[in-house]
Amino acid sequence: MGVSTALQLTGDDSSSALGIDKSVDIIGHIRSLPTQEDRTAAITRIRNIEREAMVKQVPQPGLLELMDYLQSKALKRALCTRNFETPVNHLLTTHLPTHEFLPIITRDTPDILPKPDPAGILHIAKEWGTKPEDLIMVGDSLDDMTAGHLAGAATILLLNDHNRALKEHEHTHMWVKRLDDIISILEDGVADPAENPKDDDDEWVNEQ
Template identity: 70%
Template sequence: MTSAPPLQPQPQTQAQPQASRLEPHYGQPQTQMQKKVPRRFAPLNPERRGQRESLLAAGGGGGGGAGMMMAEEEPVLKGVVFDVDGTLCLPQNYMFQEMRTEEPTPITPSLVLHRSVLGIDKSVDIITHIRSLPTLEERTEAAAKVKAIERAAMTKQKPQPGLVQLMDYLHSRGVRRALCTRNFEAPVTHLLTTHLPAHVFTPIITRDTPDLLPKPDPAGLLHIAKEWGLENGASDLIMVGDSLDDMTAGHKAGAATVLLVNDHNKSLIEHDHTNLWIKQLDELIGILEDGFVSPREIS
């Protein structure tokens, strides 16, 4: 497991609200739907891939629709990039509220003062707020408070159902895996060492990775594709996540996207940046075995 060294607290710069979001952004339903771009990858199962290649050689399986899509050679999946919080582990959205609300500070047994962790409401982005603070001391103190909450939350991480099964499968098929997350390094390391000690993810892109804007900017995925030496950039990758930022980053990078659905993000199923959706991680095994095809519904 490798990761770039974290950045030191940055001097005040012009705020970049969309590119600096810490919390998962689930977005709003689209008012006007666009037609989703069809995406497909060859089956990872050798037998099914051979059957598909025979069908291609025979002329793509007939007239229009899927047959026309198969008239060209199907791309081979080169790797899968995962978000972390809400994707590899169950969502821990409560910690973002803790970052915004007040913390009790006992002075005497009968006197408890409440100090604001950040003193901001939900309309203000957490990382943007920290980076906009006027002095290095204030930025360092605020960042430390946020990381303390994240460290406390990481001890309560619970893996997503199907996590180990999916990673075992990808390893067995020789599929590379990387992470692209808005977390800092410690919670990511804790999750991997606790729940996935036998698996390797490289590179690991966090919010502290130098010179890369966080999601929804596609920089992280494009960096991963470059590190892997992929000739077609990120177009031969799949981005798996649970937020609009994940879907948008993947879409802008040219990757196919898979949404892990929960009670908060169902509106993203129909978003034009979402290619496929699943309810549980190991549902992706059958999809990749048979050949990734979108759009299609998964029950």
């Protein structure tokens, strides 16, 4: 079993910089721009925002505890993100220097469509020599849940103030308030995604 983690560093600031509504997919918008000059300018604005954001990065609550647990169990970890490579590397070298993530899939990774396409998750499974069904996709957006679900992986939603409605989405198999809550899920055994624990009175997904 392995854990694929989604990493999101940008959000409303990126949408504002491009003059689009936050509901519009940023990557799709950039690709739809009419000229290469327009696309390059938009990418530059996003890169600048991500560089500014990365110096303010702090680990999500429970991240270090979860990573230490996974490492102690020799469980593989990968990253699948729509961010650029530079802020991702900054996060790993600054906050997780002793942890290995392979592969790391970013917006810069060639020939892999971004989430919600499942290509990134399928690529991770192939690199690990395992089935997608043996992976867990952890993230905080619908794109994360959909990518994992379409790949056949189990999905875990990390709750925040902006995504609570996704608890009930069919692509969300489980949810947690903190990343280290995932430890108890792994200790108890991950349910088949077809047996959605949201429908049961299960401690994995109950609000405390």
